[in-house]
Amino acid sequence: MSFNRIKKRWRALFRRHEVERELEAELRFHLERDTAENLKRGMSPEEARFAALRSFGGVDQSREECRDARGVRLLEEFLWDVRYGMRMLAKQPGFTCVAVLTLALGIGANTAIFSVVNSVLLRELPFKNPDQLMWVWSNRSDRDKAPFALPDFLDYRDQNQTLEDIAAFSNIGLSLPGNERTERLQGMRVSADLFQLLGVEPSAGRTLLPEDDDPAQRHVVVLTYESWQRRFGGDPRMVGKTLNLNGEGYEIVGILPQRFDLPNREAELAIPLAPDADPLRSERASVNFLRAVARLKPGVTRQQAEADLTAVVARERQLYGEAYLKKTGVQLVPLYEEMVGGVRTGLWVLLGAVGLVLLIGCSNLAALSLARASARHHEMAIRKALGATSRRLVRQTLTESLILGVLGGGAGLMLAAWGVRFLLALNPTRLPREQEIGVDLRVLGFAVATSMGATLIFGILPALQGARTEMLGELKASGRGAGQSARRNRSRSLLVITEVALSLLLLICAGLLIKSFMRVQAIEPGFDPTNAMAIRLSLPQVGYPNREATALFCDKLLARIQALPGVEAVGAVSILPLSPGIRSVDFSIAGKALSPGDTHVSRFGMVTPDYFRAMKIPLLYGRPFNHHDNANSVPVAVINETMVRRFWPKGDAIGARINIDDNNTGPRPVEIVGVVGNVKHLSLESDPTFDVYLPIAQVHNDGVGVFTNGHYWIVRFKTTSQEVEAAFRGELQNVDRDAATSNIKTLDEYISDSVAPRRFSLRVLTIFSVAALLLAATGIYGIVSYTVTQRTSEIGLRLALGAGRSQVFRLIVGQGLKVVLVGVALGLIGALAMTRVIRSMLFGVTPSDAFTFATVSLLLILVALLASSLPARRATTVDPLIALRNE
């Protein structure tokens, strides 16, 4: 279309009056000329004018056709429809508010969840060529996906042929001295080329560079964006400053970008790994603490690289034998999968659930719109009589729905932007890629598409109804033609059936999750969490080079804490059950021939003698540790029930010996002196594990670092936790001022936190289900209410003819119930098919749990009965005389 035509169209739309005046002038000119000619021919003024008009041939029609020629008819009509629609909506503020609110909530919730799904699942990772990036796991005979040791990493790095680069990392705790106390930060040791490998640009300063791995260089560190903001206030002068970490100076050389998380999301900073100078680099049996990310060479497949690295492990096994007996190879997992695989199901389920709620909301709106449309039948009939085409009427009704859709969608989008932040703040665990979540074009597109879709769903039915208006019938009747009502009622019934079925589906899912949650909460953790608190402690490595020093510290602190009033028992352990972090150790039964199948893995705890009493972990046989178990006596161990049942089914574990591999040289024997009850380590839902405990005084010096790095003190108290905490801190200062505390929580809190993610998704799904239930109930109320209004005269007739009021009540409720039962039946069928989708989120409950299905169905039917009974009661109060008179 040329520029001129656009100008003309614009003028026709927005300078309508001018254009109309011109048209008038042009036609008037013609008529006046003709009139003048007629006058000249001798006619009278009236005759002249009349003749001119007659010979013109239909001025009004001509005018209309000239208007058509302007080419903006559709747009003009649309703008008119919009104005008309807004007027109509303003006339019924109740309906408009309900509609816009429903849409805003529905579209907002959907857009919010979608923006999370988009950023976490759909968007590509924010790295260079992300499909070349792989997470590196070590495969072992007893478990897949394990971390590996430093020498292994060096071998992978130096001997591979398929990788462009590989970078390893591990967690590390670092002490940061402060004015009041020393704080313990979570950090990471990373290969200095990690950031280059990923393709990450700093937000200030620089990232780590390969040369930083050289220990001859000065110590450098990079901060995460969040840490920089939270701890240092985003001060731009931080780059260049030096931090005192673990007693040494580290220069801050840069800040990582805002939308980037280190592999450990809680870590605040990263220091170079410096593997080539690490003392463990030649210790083949050293602790497996590293994970890595690798970039494939272009053209190399994952399988090829896996085979390549597994060959490296095979070579290691040939050269170094024993230390690599259990290491079978390497597994590569695409980085994307590793990062988001765990939350995928949950997020899609959430999106599905919220989509269902929107559908139900739209059904309600459709029913409301239908009721509204039938009230306007007169208006439609008149317009049709005046020449409006069916298509035009449909367009007009749809435009009205469109206005609602746009208003609701706009409000929903704003709600989504705010709501996402709110939801994320409530979420107890951080989502992967949470930093990247935001509204982008795709989210916007989703919001628009959802608005349009919703508009179509609730707008199409009343639009079609409006078009089907029969002129004469409508104009004559009082607006209640029987044929029309029956069809409309059927549409409405169908809507309610759909709503009921969808709500049932959601409610069943919520019910299954609730049952799972209750099952999980009922699990015994293996210890008594009431009136006990755990304090995480870190000791400076410098002051505690060996187990003697560590044991001495523990004894001193133990004595002081035990002496406090209000303290019932106190103990310490290297890793607390239900806290993040695992410590495992390989062991084998002494006296059996060694082959790969004979080494097993157990959880490993270094404890003070009173630990079991402090935690109230029951002692089943033998004895706990005591002060005679020290560096000079026989090395002893305590194991748990599961282990005894597996290896000493006859129960003669006491006195038996096992070889444990808790140091860098090789396994050493310990004697079993006691057996305690099982304890849940990773989560309440996890399977039973083997547990091996050693007394602090007897741990290998190689393992002391792990203990001093971070361990937990358990204090069982009789007073309040605050008092105990304050007292503990005070005593700690007296023993060692440089010890750093962190994570002070009660054991009850640890248990609660361990189920927090499950609780959160349960809460969200329950909110959606309740919303769906309310919407469905409203829908049922609406339809029954409308039926009552429609059939007022019939009810009046029945009552006049002698029907009892309770009969009428039962009649109305029965009709509503019929519809609901059909919906419930459909919903149950749907649920049977669909609940397997959430199977991975359930615990101790099958996806077709009969109890849940039955209870939820009953609940829904009860609510439906309630919703129907209200208008039904209204029916019973109908005065037959008034009703009949209105006929």
Place this chain on the structure above:
Amino acid sequence: MKKQKADLLQGTLELLVLRLLRSGRFNGWDIMQRLQLVSGEVLSVTPGALYPALHRLEDRELISSVWGPSENNRRAKYYELTDKGRKQLEIERRAWERFSGAVALILRDA
């Protein structure tokens, strides 16, 4: 059939208007007078049909308009042919000649 006839009439009318405007700039009334002169009783063209035709032609950018004073010093809308209109006229004229020639041929033989 009626619609076809109307379309045919509409197309013919527009062609005639283009032809008339080739000789100069005229307002609607002038065009009406000339049309009646030229076609006489054969084509019953009313002003009611002419003005929409003029507006359609203007929308298609085949003619352009400008307001100016008429003989009796009243303001009137004057139309004239555009270059595009000139070209279209030539195309249509040739098409019409071919068409009427073919019809004449058929009718003669029959």
